[in-house]
Amino acid sequence: MRFGWTADQVAFREAVRDLLTRACPPAVVRAAWPGGDESTVESLWTSLVELGLPDATAGLGLDEVDLVPVFEEIGYAAVPLPVVETVAVAAPLLGLEGPTRVAVASADGLVPYGRRASHVLHLDGGAAWLSAPQGVDVPTVDGSRAAIRVPKPTGPPLIDDPVRVGLAADRLALGNAAQLVGLGRRMLDMTVAYVRERKQFGVPVGSFQAVKHHLADALVQLEFAAPAVHAAAWALAGRRPERGRDVSAAVLLATEAAGRVARTAIQCHGAIGYTVEYDLHLYAKRAWAVAATCDTDAHLARLAEALDLKGAAA
Amino acid sequence: MTTDLTDTGSEAEFRAEARAWLRANVPAEPLPSGDTREGFARHVEWERRLHEARWSVVSWPERYGGRDASLWEWLIFEEEYYAAGAPQRVTQNGIFLLAPTLFEFGTEAQRDQLLPRMAAAEDLWCQGWSEPEAGSDLAGIRSTAVRDEEAGGWRLSGQKTWTTRGAFCTHVFGLFRTDPAAARHRGLTYFLVPLDAPGVTVRGFGRLDGDEGFAEVWFSDVFVPDADVLGGVGEGWRVAMATTGSERGLTLRSPGRFLAAADRLLALARAQAPSERQRERAVRAWLGARAYQLYTLRDVDALLDGVPPGARSSMNKLFWSELDVDIHEAALDILGPSAELDTAWSRGFLFSLSGPIYAGTNEIQRTVVAERVLGLPRGGA
Numbered sequence: 001m002r003f004g005w006t007a008d009q010v011a012f013r014e015a016v017r018d019l020l021t022r023a024c025p026p027a028v029v030r031a032a033w034p035g036g037d038e039s040t041v042e043s044l045w046t047s048l049v050e051l052g053l054p055d056a057t058a059g060l061g062l063d064e065v066d067l068v069p070v071f072e073e074i075g076y077a078a079v080p081l082p083v084v085e086t087v088a089v090a091a092p093l094l095g096l097e098g099p100t101r102v103a104v105a106s107a108d109g110l111v112p113y114g115r116r117a118s119h120v121l122h123l124d125g126g127a128a129w130l131s132a133p134q135g136v137d138v139p140t141v142d143g144s145r146a147a148i149r150v151p152k153p154t155g156p157p158l159i160d161d162p163v164r165v166g167l168a169a170d171r172l173a174l175g176n177a178a179q180l181v182g183l184g185r186r187m188l189d190m191t192v193a194y195v196r197e198r199k200q201f202g203v204p205v206g207s208f209q210a211v212k213h214h215l216a217d218a219l220v221q222l223e224f225a226a227p228a229v230h231a232a233a234w235a236l237a238g239r240r241p242e243r244g245r246d247v248s249a250a251v252l253l254a255t256e257a258a259g260r261v262a263r264t265a266i267q268c269h270g271a272i273g274y275t276v277e278y279d280l281h282l283y284a285k286r287a288w289a290v291a292a293t294c295d296t297d298a299h300l301a302r303l304a305e306a307l308d309l310k311g312a313a314a
Numbered sequence: 315m316t317t318d319l320t321d322t323g324s325e326a327e328f329r330a331e332a333r334a335w336l337r338a339n340v341p342a343e344p345l346p347s348g349d350t351r352e353g354f355a356r357h358v359e360w361e362r363r364l365h366e367a368r369w370s371v372v373s374w375p376e377r378y379g380g381r382d383a384s385l386w387e388w389l390i391f392e393e394e395y396y397a398a399g400a401p402q403r404v405t406q407n408g409i410f411l412l413a414p415t416l417f418e419f420g421t422e423a424q425r426d427q428l429l430p431r432m433a434a435a436e437d438l439w440c441q442g443w444s445e446p447e448a449g450s451d452l453a454g455i456r457s458t459a460v461r462d463e464e465a466g467g468w469r470l471s472g473q474k475t476w477t478t479r480g481a482f483c484t485h486v487f488g489l490f491r492t493d494p495a496a497a498r499h500r501g502l503t504y505f506l507v508p509l510d511a512p513g514v515t516v517r518g519f520g521r522l523d524g525d526e527g528f529a530e531v532w533f534s535d536v537f538v539p540d541a542d543v544l545g546g547v548g549e550g551w552r553v554a555m556a557t558t559g560s561e562r563g564l565t566l567r568s569p570g571r572f573l574a575a576a577d578r579l580l581a582l583a584r585a586q587a588p589s590e591r592q593r594e595r596a597v598r599a600w601l602g603a604r605a606y607q608l609y610t611l612r613d614v615d616a617l618l619d620g621v622p623p624g625a626r627s628s629m630n631k632l633f634w635s636e637l638d639v640d641i642h643e644a645a646l647d648i649l650g651p652s653a654e655l656d657t658a659w660s661r662g663f664l665f666s667l668s669g670p671i672y673a674g675t676n677e678i679q680r681t682v683v684a685e686r687v688l689g690l691p692r693g694g695a
Contacts, residue, residue, distance in 0.1 A: 212684030
């Protein structure tokens, strides 16, 4: 048995983090909101291309496990681009090469980052369609999503292969789970730093037990989700029969952990956490947005089925 | 090396050997509770069979009765042990709490004398830490040990309480104050004491489940020779904290037992046609056990890479203790009106409520995690 990151995986994670610390600080996430300077977001994409990321699976030969730390960092920085969708879903499914940007539509036609993509991928059961990003802009809570709503594709699918399309859907779910772990770590780091500095009653608020216990619980929930994401990636990379169960487990743990951390982070910041001037909301809103696309009900149902526990109604 | 969650060839052989032995030897009928006098004796018989087949302390060196098993193999054994429905380990306070301390701080003579007898369930150890006025605030210990230079040892006086299985064990390891003038955390010393020593009185009493699983232990001028001090006079706190890491983290709470409990819960749910809500609870309980398993595997991997668990063991403790309550609450929910019957599930539920309290309450653990893992400032209200 072996369940750690390799030296290469650690090194690549650090390279991604170094790059994103420079290329995707909060100011760049803000620039992706309406009225911001979109060229800043384009520069970020250029940096990711230079790192070889869009073509990571074919070009760099990274598998699902290698990509977990990468997507955690994408989440940590709240990169406002369809990185998971392009790298983990479209590139391996469609054999894309080069820096194409592909967004993925949800079942009801909502496409996060649709305005920043060259193509929209639709996944529905065992089939996949590709369409142009033509649709109407829709307002979102996380203003950096550049979301559009598109009509359902008509005509025959581009790919009609339940196994391949199913794997693509699982890679998307897993990539989102990894992003949520990263987002959770970002919010926790910000909160820990804040409560160490912020003083009330003459002492740092982080010295109060009520605050400590909130943050300890958030940390525990997050750190018990992270290995499940890693394990699911391993099952998926090996095309193991339990991969569906493990991906669903990872999604459930990661969405709940990120949701918990977001609430805790805002609460422990106090009023400043309830503003848009402070950066925390950029990460909390992204976590809510990503979690909302995860269809946790479907994952709960799949997990129940894998555990041979069908519903009374089923 | 890259991730691989499957057994290696030798791990698979180890698993197969453990499984085969357990299948042939685990009692078909569950033993009576090990927290009653009769049940304890039955459990000790079981422990001796385990030892004869060299399964009682697989991770220990062979010379003390073990198999030199790796941490991975130890986890495999635990998984198989609980999946087979094997009895609770009434020797656990010795083999999982005292033994790691002996390996780290004991003299060679102490190890040679104590470990084989512990592995064979000849000596049965309980933990003498808590006192009426020293629970979460363990450093508030008032029991004393006074120097007897002439006799070459110490004279112990005071009271320990909430001592698990103290009424049935043969020995106690405990902390006593040897230097009343020193600061609270200093001046404590770790002693090893036979419970039949003159001056020791033990009274068992009922835990929440009614079993006589707790005891009070009084010491009245009990003589303990210098040879039975573990880790140096005045070093008790440091030595005891090493044991705490074992108690909270990995060694006492292997994922195997929670996975087995979650599997029993799923089986219960399948048999009962649960509602959607109950089904979801069962699935989430399994999910928690799985998360704990994977977190533990990650921890073991880090340990083997030389990363000490430190305060992270408090994170394990928070997670498994609440998970255990969740699993049992889900089961009682599914059982409906039958939940009030005296069954393994209702007993398991009552027992699970001890988890968030013993080995340092979860309130203490949250503070430890916040201060030592997250780096928040100490003190405060």
